[in-house]
Amino acid sequence: DTGVSQNPRHKITKRGQNVTFRCDPISEHNRLYWYRQTLGQGPEFLTYFQNEAQLEKSRLLSDRFSAERPKGSFSTLEIQRTEQGDSAMYLCASSFGQYNEQFFGPGTRLTVL
Amino acid sequence: QQQVKQSPQSLIVQKGGIPIINCAYENTAFDYFPWYQQFPGKGPALLIAIRPDVSEKKEGRFTISFNKSAKQFSLHIMDSQPGDSATYFCAARTTVSSGSARQLTFGSGTQLTVLP
Numbered sequence: 001d002t003g004v005s006q007n008p009r010h011k012i013t014k015r016g017q018n019v020t021f022r023c024d025p026i027s028e029h030n031r032l033y034w035y036r037q038t039l040g041q042g043p044e045f046l047t048y049f050q051n052e053a054q055l056e057k058s059r060l061l062s063d064r065f066s067a068e069r070p071k072g073s074f075s076t077l078e079i080q081r082t083e084q085g086d087s088a089m090y091l092c093a094s095s096f097g098q099y100n101e102q103f104f105g106p107g108t109r110l111t112v113l
Numbered sequence: 114q115q116q117v118k119q120s121p122q123s124l125i126v127q128k129g130g131i132p133i134i135n136c137a138y139e140n141t142a143f144d145y146f147p148w149y150q151q152f153p154g155k156g157p158a159l160l161i162a163i164r165p166d167v168s169e170k171k172e173g174r175f176t177i178s179f180n181k182s183a184k185q186f187s188l189h190i191m192d193s194q195p196g197d198s199a200t201y202f203c204a205a206r207t208t209v210s211s212g213s214a215r216q217l218t219f220g221s222g223t224q225l226t227v228l229p
Binding site for chain 2: 004006033035040041042043044045048056091093099100101102103104105106107109
């Protein structure tokens with residue numbers, strides 16, 4: 001499978017715990033995005049990497065969120081001290097080239113109890 | 114601030130019908146308008162996209178119509194099938210200098226049901 005992959009697909013955690021998600025983009029894609037999608041809404045931009053550099057962060061990305069993309073390959077998104085409001089689908093997308101068409105992974109659904 | 118407004122929220126059509134989903138945007142810097150299809154439990158999948166230098170684009174049974182002056186665009190699904198039942202999202206993006214995120218701004222989605 002050469003698409004974007006995300007792990008885990010589902011995560012249930014208790015409030016206050018830390019969680020980490022992983023995204024493996026399409027291999028030749030140098031741009032990587034994280035989005036958050038809540039029920040009944042479209043995805044909302046969280047952060048963007050070009051190669052290993054994190055170039056933009058949304059104001060939605062509070063201090064409890066951190067993302068990395070070491071070596072410009074896979075990326076991780078960590079949420080510290082989770083809150084019930086963090087419950088959502090976390091989507092990763094990657095793209096490459098002039099037209100920057102973004103291809104999404106299947107997402108990680110987070111439930112905070 | 115919702116920069117891309119999508120309607121209707123839900124839509125039910127009979128097999129063979131032509132559902133139409135509409136979007137309107139505010140930011141005149143947007144210059145790329147994709148549509149995504151999402152099935153339950155899956156990530157959004159790119160269906161078709163248009164740039165504002167054309168007024169219509171067709172790919173298979175999917176057509177985008179674009180009205181730059183009205184800042185509106187719509188998705189038409191010809192000969193709809195039960196397998197088209199999904200949530201459809203319009204989106205928009207600016208194209209600016211190299212290094213910028215060029216992130217997508219999504220509408221709120223339309224849940225389409227095609228009855229057999």
